Amino acid sequence: MSSAPFITPLTLKGEHTTLEPLAMSHAEGLSEAARDGELWKLWYTTVPHPDGMKAEIERRLGLQAAGSMLPFAIRRNDTNALCGMTTYMHIDATHRRVEIGSTWYAKSAQRTAINTEAKLMLLTHAFESLGCIAVEFRTHWMNQQSRAAIARLGAKQDGILRNHMRMPDGSLRDTVVFSIIESEWPAIKRHLAFKLGR
Template identity: 70%
Template sequence: MTLIAPVTLDGRFVTLEPLSSEHHDGLVDAAKDGELWKLWYTSVPTPGGMAAEIDRRLGLQEQGSMLPFATRLKATGKLIGMTTYMNIDAATPRVEIGSTWNAASAQGRGSNPDSKLLLLRHAFETLGCPAVEFRTHWLNHQSREAIARLGAKQDGVLRNHSRTSDGVLRDTVVFSILEHEWPAVRTGLEFRLASRLPK
């Protein structure tokens, strides 16, 4: 069994910290930045529901199925969101990267590709995963395009796969990156991040 344990991952633009209840207030402020919980195609906790969401993620961590992180922007020291390894299969090992959201003001500034580079590098180079998975709502075109830009390949669509918070059935698009594809994906992400650094 591979040990998939809490770890701090430090990148160029962000630091991914093991999620704890101490992140609550900063994450509430991050969610208010853009009122992200109002986006119908994604699931971001409301300010009042943040504590319950942190507890939910930490509970899944105790069960071994999730490893949650808080995302901190290095330039300001502020928390900007959350991300996770989820649906962990420690025996393979295999993980899904998901349940991710970033404050509106941090989007398009390198935080997301940096976060993905950190998570993918740790999954492939430390945990030894043969594949890493991504899933998103069929109608979340922004997320689907972002996942494809990483270099992930679409595996298929799980139709009527789950229900959203308002009870509507959703189709889920599944993507993955395989270990032999990782070097090219890593190079692409490093190039994107280098282009954002000051000259």
């Protein structure tokens, strides 16, 4: 089965946020978003420094060209400002699985409806348009904020990949793996809609 449906760029628009196909034209706005909270200083994440934003966009677009990632820029609808990035990654069209990851948000967008709605749109597309049987989320063991946010979505922890990868600073990352499976999606969709007041 071809992975083409996964790697076809598309725009997902909601009430609070819009996910746009990532493009080089987003570099300046995403650099400003990363400065909101100086996110690159968090050692347990890999948020690009504003000066490296163009290179990070090029990297993600290269993975898109190779068929392993579908990257988005995240725009908040109230101000029209860019406020982060997210992707479908580790695309497995044969087994109908994707990971939602490489996600970061400007500090002012964190713990708002923006993340909940973005995840609702990405999950809806994955399960209802792409026919996924599971969607994964992965994060650093030390990233307590990310782990809590994933759990709040309704995802279940599958396990921990110890010494899974080396971070840019040379430290080793234990990766916590979460997932939502197809049979859980209807209840989680209702849960996320309820959180958004729908």
